[in-house]
Amino acid sequence: MNETLSRFLEALRHSDLRISTAEILDAYRTVDIVGINDRSLLKDALALSVAKSSDEQERFDATFDQFFAHINVDMSDMLADANEPDPSEDESNTSDSSAGDAASSGGQGTPDDAAQTSPLDDFAASGNELNMLASMSRAAREVGLERMWIFTQKNLYTRRMLDEMGLAEFERRMRDTDAGDELDGMQNARERAFAMTREFVEREFDIFAADNGEKLREERLRDIRLQSIDQRDQERVRRILRRIAKRLISLYSRRRSKPMRGVLDVRKTLRKNYPNDGHLFELHWRRKRIKEPDVMVICDVSRSVSALSRFLLYFVHSLGEIIPKLRSFMLCSDLVESTDLFDQNSLDEAIDQALKRVMLGSTDYGQALVDFDNIALSDVSRRTSIIILGDARSNETNPRVDLMQKLHDRAKFIMWLNPEPRTFWGTGDSEMLRYMPYTHFARPTSSVRDLERAATALLQSALR
Amino acid sequence: MGESKSVSTDRIAKLESVERISTGFAGHGYISSPRISTAVFLSQQLEKPVLVEGPAGVGKTELAKTAATYLDLPLIRMQCYEGLDESKALYEWKYAKQLLYTQILKEHLHALTGDSTNLGQALAKLEDLDDIFFSEQFLEPRPLLRALREPHGCVLLIDEIDKADEEFEAFLLEILSDYQITVPELGTISAIHPPLVFLTSNNTREMSDALKRRCLHLHIPFPDRKLETLIVEQRVPQVPERLRNQLVNFVQGLRGLDLRKLPSVAETIDWARTLLLMHTDELGPDVVRNTLNVLLKFEEDIEVAEREVAALVRAARDPNALRPA
Numbered sequence: 025m026n027e028t029l030s031r032f033l034e035a036l037r038h039s040d041l042r043i044s045t046a047e048i049l050d051a052y053r054t055v056d057i058v059g060i061n062d063r064s065l066l067k068d069a070l071a072l073s074v075a076k077s078s079d080e081q082e083r084f085d086a087t088f089d090q091f092f093a094h095i096n097v098d099m100s101d102m103l104a105d106a107n108e109p110d111p112s113e114d115e116s117n118t119s120d121s122s123a124g125d126a127a128s129s130g131g132q133g134t135p136d137d138a139a140q141t142s143p144l145d146d147f148a149a150s151g152n153e154l155n156m157l158a159s160m161s162r163a164a165r166e167v168g169l170e171r172m173w174i175f176t177q178k179n180l181y182t183r184r185m186l187d188e189m190g191l192a193e194f195e196r197r198m199r200d201t202d203a204g205d206e207l208d209g210m211q212n213a214r215e216r217a218f219a220m221t222r223e224f225v226e227r228e229f230d231i232f233a234a235d236n237g238e239k240l241r242e243e244r245l246r247d248i249r250l251q252s253i254d255q256r257d258q259e260r261v262r263r264i265l266r267r268i269a270k271r272l273i274s275l276y277s278r279r280r281s282k283p284m285r286g287v288l289d290v291r292k293t294l295r296k297n298y299p300n301d302g303h304l305f306e307l308h309w310r311r312k313r314i315k316e317p318d319v320m321v322i323c324d325v326s327r328s329v330s331a332l333s334r335f336l337l338y339f340v341h342s343l344g345e346i347i348p349k350l351r352s353f354m355l356c357s358d359l360v361e362s363t364d365l366f367d368q369n370s371l372d373e374a375i376d377q378a379l380k381r382v383m384l385g386s387t388d389y390g391q392a393l394v395d396f397d398n399i400a401l402s403d404v405s406r407r408t409s410i411i412i413l414g415d416a417r418s419n420e421t422n423p424r425v426d427l428m429q430k431l432h433d434r435a436k437f438i439m440w441l442n443p444e445p446r447t448f449w450g451t452g453d454s455e456m457l458r459y460m461p462y463t464h465f466a467r468p469t470s471s472v473r474d475l476e477r478a479a480t481a482l483l484q485s486a487l488r
Numbered sequence: 489m490g491e492s493k494s495v496s497t498d499r500i501a502k503l504e505s506v507e508r509i510s511t512g513f514a515g516h517g518y519i520s521s522p523r524i525s526t527a528v529f530l531s532q533q534l535e536k537p538v539l540v541e542g543p544a545g546v547g548k549t550e551l552a553k554t555a556a557t558y559l560d561l562p563l564i565r566m567q568c569y570e571g572l573d574e575s576k577a578l579y580e581w582k583y584a585k586q587l588l589y590t591q592i593l594k595e596h597l598h599a600l601t602g603d604s605t606n607l608g609q610a611l612a613k614l615e616d617l618d619d620i621f622f623s624e625q626f627l628e629p630r631p632l633l634r635a636l637r638e639p640h641g642c643v644l645l646i647d648e649i650d651k652a653d654e655e656f657e658a659f660l661l662e663i664l665s666d667y668q669i670t671v672p673e674l675g676t677i678s679a680i681h682p683p684l685v686f687l688t689s690n691n692t693r694e695m696s697d698a699l700k701r702r703c704l705h706l707h708i709p710f711p712d713r714k715l716e717t718l719i720v721e722q723r724v725p726q727v728p729e730r731l732r733n734q735l736v737n738f739v740q741g742l743r744g745l746d747l748r749k750l751p752s753v754a755e756t757i758d759w760a761r762t763l764l765l766m767h768t769d770e771l772g773p774d775v776v777r778n779t780l781n782v783l784l785k786f787e788e789d790i791e792v793a794e795r796e797v798a799a800l801v802r803a804a805r806d807p808n809a810l811r812p813a
Contacts, residue, residue: 042697044701046701047701050534050536053534054530054534057530057533057534058526058530064522065506065522065526068522068523068526068527069526069529069530071523072523072526072527072530072538072704072705072706073530073534073536073704073705075705076697076700076701076705077541077694077700077705077707078541078707078709081705081707274694299583299584299587300583301587
């Protein structure tokens with residue numbers, strides 16, 4: 025059971041459960057206590073000691089069912105180790121009989137003369153699927169099936185396992201056998217062995233490696249330009265963003281206040297020392313409350329930037345737990361506020377509706393700043409952080425840098441995310457270089473990784 | 489000593505198997521799913537606390553209470569809240585008593601140190617008296633310390649741990665993993681008998697990994713139809729079978745709606761009692777509308793539900809109609 029259990033824990037890790045060494049020890053102790061005979065008890069008990077959230081619980085249940093659906097293999101493996109399988113005497117007859125029959129009857133008949141004992145021979149002779157499963161487990165260990173990493177390797181490993189079980193020898197003997205019942209039987213057995221091994225490999229792959237391809241893909245998606253992302257990858261990117269958001273939330277939600285070194289909190293000190301007859305034994309220092317940040321997002325939604333804007337909005341809204349006060353604005357030829365849309369609708373609908381509100385035409389950053397000045401400048405305070413996402417291509421209109429400067433003077437933090445690479449800034453109608461002096465943070469931003477970096481910078485400064 | 493031994497063997501016998509726990513709990517009016525009983529069983533075997541999560545009203549706190557009555561152990565309950573600190577949870581010095589005693593004993597102190605000629609001598613004499621003012625006599629035990637000092641063990645319920653601060657969570661780690669605590673003035677105090685610990689959480693925030701690692705994790709979801717029927721039968725036995733099935737069906741259907749707060753078992757039981765008081769013997773749309781406020785706690789939920797009442801009642805009265813949903 026030990027090996028099986030550790031393989032099971034390994035499988036759990038593959039389905040994204042975080043299992044520490046201490047939990048592995050717990051799992052072993054648990055199994056010692058409850059035994060392995062009652063499967064539902066075993067499942068409950070292991071779930072309690074290993075799965076640590078309701079989310080993990082679900083994944084545990086799924087993995088348990090998947091894994092132990094084929095655990096009989098390993099049990100029979102142990103049995104097989106104990107008493108060697110005894111092949112039956114009448115080759116052709118038994119191999120023709122149905123699989124269910126052979127499996128249930130186990131190894132029947134008298135021992136063979138043991139001239140050839142490769143697993144495939146045994147299988148052809150007895151048709152005993154249980155023994156075959158045991159042999160496959162052994163072969164899997166020999167060829168290192170756990171190293172299988174990506175789905176294209178399935179065929180390779182199937183072949184290797186068959187070779188390990190004596191396929192070459194078996195096929196050679198098949199060629200020597202004359203046509204007839206015996207050859208038919210062998211062919212039949214060979215086909216079934218192929219199918220079974222293939223199935224075995226598939227199952228192992230599903231448990232241990234199925235998500236590797238996905239992981240590779242996600243890793244690649246982090247660096248891809250979001251503006252030109254495939255429709256089918258959008259959901260994946262969102263999943264990545266959600267995960268990043270979750271991490272950032274847990275990282276930045278902890279601190280609500282920070283100590284101010286050396287500033288005595290007189291009131292608290294007096295209050296806390298009343299029991300000491302007024303003698304000031306315990307000192308208490310003043311703490312500075314970290315206030316909830318105000319964040320305003322201004323997104324360019326013209327065609328060249330809109331896809332990226334969607335992801336940014338999605339990302340910022342996923343951070344809602346630490347940025348409860350979020351206002352969003354859409355910018356194209358003019359600028360409109362879209363905060364209310366996000367309160368009422370799902371994110372996608374909100375963005376679609378916001379796009380209807382804004383005048384789609386040639387972008388005009390100067391006009392947008394004038395609009396922003398009218399709508400929201402009075403709400404910009406020393407607590408406000410502003411994110412602007414756009415290429416700063418203003419189509420040769422007045423960029424109104426003076427308004428940008430005003431904004432810079434009032435706000436705590438201004439971040440400009442530009443989807444263009446730095447070398448393009450200031451070329452043609454780009455006003456980026458003129459706006460840049462009035463930002464605290466300006467970076468080319470096009471991928472998930474860039475978004476993550478920007479969010480970290482935002483939180484670090486906003487929660488200060 | 490002999491008595492304590494028999495008490496603990498009794499306790500071990502009562503927890504010897506999952507089935508025995510299930511039947512024992514049922515005898516005390518708590519219908520537990522196999523997973524819940526397994527959690528109690530393992531908690532005893534592995535000497536680990538159980539972290540119970542789930543929506544409000546599914547019987548998290550009730551589980552600890554039942555465990556205490558079943559095992560005939562005292563239940564020590566600590567309600568967590570924001571700002572809870574160790575002086576409220578663990579121990580506190582009885583400042584007032586200390587002060588009072590120093591005042592009263594002033595005379596004696598004077599007599600004791602009276603013949604010393606200088607400060608150094610007086611101090612040395614006082615030192616000889618040990619730290620009498622920081623001894624057990626002046627220690628005010630709070631729930632956690634009390635739990636460790638119960639001679640026959642106890643059931644310790646740390647309720648709504650998610651409401652406490654993260655610092656407090658970290659502070660709990662020592663007691664949860666080793667059943668001991670450290671009081672600077674007294675040293676480390678270990679449990680006489682490891683208590684059975686339950687922590688409950690409503691999931692208002694994620695617990696730290698360190699805490700989770702030290703606990704068995706039990707998630708209690710809303711009960712399925714069968715279990716809920718059993719619970720109602722156990723708790724409100726006077727309700728006739730037909731009504732019982734109907735009302736459970738209705739509540740199960742209600743959970744399928746998009747509500748702010750779904751009704752849980754506690755509400756089902758309250759509702760069953762209400763229907764009983766109203767001498768209802770069959771569920772009808774009017775009765776349901778009149779009593780919906782027992783099940784639902786938000787005005788907007790009641791509005792949403794009222795629109796669906798007719799359909800849900802119809803479905804509840806004809807259980808076959810409920811299947812496809």
